[in-house]
Amino acid sequence: MxxxxxxxxxxxxxxxxxxxxxxxxxxxxxxxxxxxxxxxxxxxxxxxxxxxxxxxxxxxxxxxxxxxxxxxxxxxxxxxxxxLVSDYDHLAGEALRFMRSTVGESAVKAFAEQRVAALEERYADRLDAAGDSTAERADALVEALNADGFAASARPVGLPGNSGPGAGVQLCQGHCPVQHVATEFPELCEAETEAFSRLLGVHVQRLATLAHGDHVCTTFVPTSTTSPTTTPERPTS
Structure with a gap:
């Protein structure tokens, strides 16, 4: 025993x-x-x-x-x-392939948008409670993503104390429950990125994804009031 x-x-x-x-x-x-x-x-x-x-x-x-x-x-x-991926990942892939072949690409996009709409609804109250600060809302988003098994983290990028162009938060997801499905159906990643933008109230930029072979999904979240003039550096794999 x-x-x-x-x-x-x-x-x-x-x-x-x-x-x-x-x-x-x-x-x-x-x-x-x-x-x-x-x-x-x-x-x-x-x-x-x-x-x-x-x-x-x-x-x-x-x-x-x-x-x-x-x-x-x-x-x-x-x-x-x-x-770290369940058998549901394979089942989802089969379902989306069937949907695409019988209904068309628009059905896959509609499904991806509906999926993240449910995510947004679950996360909205948590982020609203965090206030108007983009950085604090990003932290709240990390907590929500972790509750859903995304192994998320966030860290500030840019010079310490810098609030000008290029300042922001690098939001990382070390695990994605639909990683392998998203490899074939990038609509899932695109819809998620758009949902992050709406939840955080700023235009975010996806820099890397597990679906494309990177070891982590990375999203740049600007916290400055001025949009960066250069593209944030892509994380090295």
Missing amino acids: VNADVHVLESRTRDRVLRVVSQEGPVSIAGLVERLGLTETAVRRHVDGLAADGLVEAREASGPRRRGRPARSWVLTEHGHRA
Whole structure:
């Protein structure tokens, strides 16, 4: 009985590590230790196991090198993303292909718009309670997305204290329940981006998507009152 309990605990911890890599990746071992509250030894054991199973892979970290272990950060592999996707993803793909072949492309677009309309309705009160600040509304959107399993996070971009052109928030989604369907049906991503714009009250810009092979979906949310004159830098994969 004790061995069974230990196995369940280990399995749950492994799942936690996988989901944090999904949400925060690229993330270092030190970052995982801080986020999970585990020892470095425990985190390395789980990361090594996930890497051996092909669920995560190492990326060389940017910045100055230090002596000892090479600096590495971790991201999900394609197999890792699939491990977080339910069978409903495949069923949705079949349904949308049937819809497209029998009704047409307009039906797929209408479905995508209806899907995000439901999302907007669920999120609207939460964002309205956050007030008029775009940054605070973005934080509220992150909370709502996490409740729906999108492994979302947000961080400010631009120079500290900068409120001029180019200032904003980089909203990331490390997991998407319909990632593989969106690869074939980009209307899902386009409708979601438009919904974010309406919820946040600003024109947002999608910089990267899981559906296009990036390790995270990234959306730039401007917080300045003046529109940026240059396109925000696309995150490196």
